[in-house]
Amino acid sequence: MMNYEHIKSFLLTILIISSIILTYSIWTYQPDYELLDDQSVNEVTIARKDELSNVISPIKLYYHTDGSHYSLYDVDDVKSTSDVMKSWQLYNLRDPKVYTDAGLDDLLNEQGKVALIYPDQIPFDLFRTFITFEDKDIPVATFDRIVIEEEFTNSDSGMIYFVNTEERRVYGCSIRGRDLEEFMASLGNQQEKWTLSYPLKPSVYETIYLPQEAVEIEKFRYVPQELSPELFKRALFSEPSIVQSNMTATGEEYTDSFNLMKVQRRQQALTYVNPAQEPEQYTASPNLLKKSFDYINTHSGWSDTFYYERVDAYQQLVRFRLYIQGYPVFGDVTRSVMELAWGKDQIYRYERPLYTMGLQLPTEEISVELPSGYEFETWIRKRDDIMLSDVSDVTIGYRLTEENNGQETIFNLEPNWYYLYNGTWLRASIKDDREGEINVGLE
Template sequence: MNFETLKSIMLLILICFSLLLTVGLWNYQPSNDFIEDENLLEETTIGGKEAKMSSLIAPSQFVFHKNGEHYSFKNGKDRENTYKVMKEWTLFNVHPKDNQVVPEESRMMEVIFPTNIPAQAIKNLFNFGDQDFTPPVGEFKRIFFTFNDNGGVDVFFKPESEDATAFGASLRSENIYRLEELLAVDEGLREQVMFIGDGEKRIFLPETEVTVHSLIMDTTPLPITPLKNTLFEDPSIVRNFPAPRAEQRLTDGLGNLEVTEGWKRMIFTELLLGESSPQIAMSSFEVLERSISFINAHQGWTDTFRVGNLSASNTSVTYLMYQKDLPVLASDDQIHTIEINYQNGEEERYARPLVSLEPSINESEGTHPLPSGKSIIAFIQESRLYNIKLIEDIKIGYKLVGQSGGYGGYSLIPAWFVLENGSWKEITGSTEGKGGLSSAVGSN
């Protein structure tokens, strides 16, 4: 065989191979794995729920004032049920008013919220029938229901700050009997003692020792892909880059998503937001409304969360996790809060847990005794660890402590907490007598 014949044979083989490759490409069908990846790219929900504003704003306490004594519900379920009833009450004659001192009536109901709530939110919390009115400008943290000389009930919405705008309303006569019933009942109530530090703080604590349930919680991981698809404008250009203090770092150059705390928490940050544009102010109601819509868009309410702190000055909102009708105020991996900060009307920072919690089927419920409110007040007043002027609240809540063994579970442990200068801290130290405290001071 001469050289020219050999070249012809090799050329024929190459032509045949090229034809086979072309036919193969024409008839190629994507694999199931590739289709699954495309579906993942389109996912924008993480398997939680959507929520309404009325379910995310809830009182932390009902206080019934009776002839100089103060009472609150023993059971958190009673508080939840009373709030459901209260939201069905009809208000009228809503009007702004000069802020005034707390009513000093012998019989009244005080409803306390964990943070100042914008006045515009009252349409989501009460019934107004067919009234057409514009909610007043202002905010409130407490609502007082008092009886007037005409047999009616006055409703006073009071903010925490003495110089802030307050407003009032009246309660429809058909709802007054239910308020009378609440004030007449003694069953299911616990007497309260009021904390008085630098002036009257109006912080009510149970007078006697309290026993609270503890629990073992299991975790279920949440998918990161739907969050990537939601938070980045073009998920297809997002790349994974190593980060020194994160399990994963995703970025497109404009936004940054870091997965931290052993894949249990994420923090998304817009890197260039507002650098060249004028500042846009947001009211606390706009922050609240915008944040709820933002989280609803990816069904991000994976556990029970409620407004814990709302700030117009910082254009931020923090939602606290609730378990067994109590707030979770501390956790080992910072998985008990959802936080959103705004800049120029856009989400600048979004931090949330990447796990959801549920009671473990392998562990039974237990109980945990806690000191009385009287003991807590005495301890705070005698201790040098706290600045009385900076204390904003004192309450019982849960802390989530990681279980040993590495399976991802948590112990849900009740404890006393103090809100000092905007930060919740567990009250620990030492007291004498039954239900005393022990350990050392820590903050969440």
């Protein structure tokens, strides 16, 4: 009897242990979803992939030293200096302080400071993917300026500040002395590119530095090379074999009865829409910028040099702008931005250029002399239809226009002054339009 009870207890124990092992296996089982996903993705290479740190960049640099203000406007020159940040090791990130307007103005513009200007907000958690923070806890926050003190705060370290100008919120952080020295040396190597500047204050919230003298900027001409709509069809549709195409008055349309891809020949642009993803209400997404970058990377869609320009959390929208020779490109008709709008859990709308810059052609005039900042300021203050307080940025950019010689399309890129007015970039037609012209909104 005792032996029977022992055997029964032993068998029961074995059953319990087996049940525990089986339950644990079910809970912890992770099928190889990544492998399945990889097998279902259409591998299409349209142009090239890029690195996040190449696409997210400061677009201007202001340096306040020796009683003067200097600027770098060419993004290539700015990146030559700011790229040394990739080797930084930052530590002791402080809790934020909220500044007054006057206090923030001092921090951003006082002597002994370098300011790196980003076009829009950058999340800390994204920035730390290419900059080392020794701090484990990084704030769930964003910034659009980095201010660097050129002098050491003590014998072996310096101070930098991450600034959110919208919220007037500032995060102080320590930087190693050797990292600060390397950055200042890199900036010094660009000294021949520094442009002596003066401050234009459209409002108490904004200071824009403009060149004191006229500036010479090169002109360019290119023969554009079309990107293949067929490749985009294979990249963007989940089942490209069932996609039907039709000619339209403006180009072509591709559809699988659910999603639509339009090719617009006049604008040299492509638009892809997934109607099922149209958001019923917009909610902020913390990783908009990263997933937009990843989306373009999945089909190697970086056809030229593009930089991050704008994020709109409410509309779930991210924009990247084309740059040529260090300056932004603005198309009168031709598209010069990539714009992604997100739906509930997938892309809703994707708009982009359908070209890449091909052969560079010689120009009759090598460069153009742009008016000084003072002349730009005089022009804009005389305009009755422009409120200076609604101007949030000013930049040198290329106006993209087309010509056709009967055999091929040619892109002309001519330097101009542009200003950001109530969220829209407009061309300041100073020379050819001194009596005042109604500006046309650009991409």
